[in-house]
Amino acid sequence: MAKIAVLIGSQRINGNTRKLANSFIEGAKEHNTIDVIIASDYDIPPCTGCNSCFKTDGNRCIHRDEMDSLVQRISSADIIVIATPIYFFTVSTHLKKIIDRLHFPGRREFNTKGLVLLAVAHNDTDDTFDSIRAMYDSSLRFFKLKDLGSVCVPGVRDPGDINGRKELEEARELGKSISDSSF
Numbered sequence: 001m002a003k004i005a006v007l008i009g010s011q012r013i014n015g016n017t018r019k020l021a022n023s024f025i026e027g028a029k030e031h032n033t034i035d036v037i038i039a040s041d042y043d044i045p046p047c048t049g050c051n052s053c054f055k056t057d058g059n060r061c062i063h064r065d066e067m068d069s070l071v072q073r074i075s076s077a078d079i080i081v082i083a084t085p086i087y088f089f090t091v092s093t094h095l096k097k098i099i100d101r102l103h104f105p106g107r108r109e110f111n112t113k114g115l116v117l118l119a120v121a122h123n124d125t126d127d128t129f130d131s132i133r134a135m136y137d138s139s140l141r142f143f144k145l146k147d148l149g150s151v152c153v154p155g156v157r158d159p160g161d162i163n164g165r166k167e168l169e170e171a172r173e174l175g176k177s178i179s180d181s182s183f
């Protein structure tokens with residue numbers, strides 16, 4: 001069994017991101033352990049860029065908050081799923097705050113071997129997902145991770161817009177395709 005951490009970037013309980021992520025999880029749960037982290041459930045202040053974590057003994061962050069437990073959960077996962085609405089061409093603020101706080105020396109010890117991208121957006125132009133794909137591809141290259149697949153859903157704005165879309169089935173199939181032999 002692979003351990004999968006699903007990082008969810010939308011606060012909307014019945015929103016499009018949650019439905020897409022739930023389809024993926026339904027497919028993946030038989031052969032994997034799933035840990036769902038809903039970013040908006042955590043009051044995480046943003047990284048200040050002070051670099052204390054790189055420069056001080058003990059590599060401690062100046063913030064004392066729930067990031068310690070989130071780091072444990074995220075770093076122990078074999079696979080990280082980024083599930084997000086597009087906010088201004090990239091991941092949502094909720095998620096970006098957590099991702100930025102992973103910029104610390106301990107990230108070199110992470111167990112992560114592969115990434116999955118699940119994204120939804122209102123626009124349906126050809127370039128709707130270009131920015132997030134560039135971020136995702138750069139992360140794969142920089143951290144030498146395997147691309148395990150992605151499902152990006154354009155043209156959905158309000159909760160329920162994703163209902164009946166073929167991408168829900170694609171996400172379920174992507175989940176089913178993942179196991180501890182995926183990386």
Ligand SMILES: Cc1cc2nc3c(=O)[nH]c(=O)nc-3n(C[C@H](O)[C@H](O)[C@H](O)COP(=O)(O)O)c2cc1C
Binds near residue numbers: 088
């Ligand atoms: C602050 C904000 C910024 C957004 N920026 C974009 C954007 O740049 N491009 C886009 O296509 N949709 C954008 N959207 C629309 C959302 O991506 C879209 O409504 C999505 O379906 C919301 O997902 P959810 O239902 O999971 O919350 C934005 C929405 C919000 C609230």
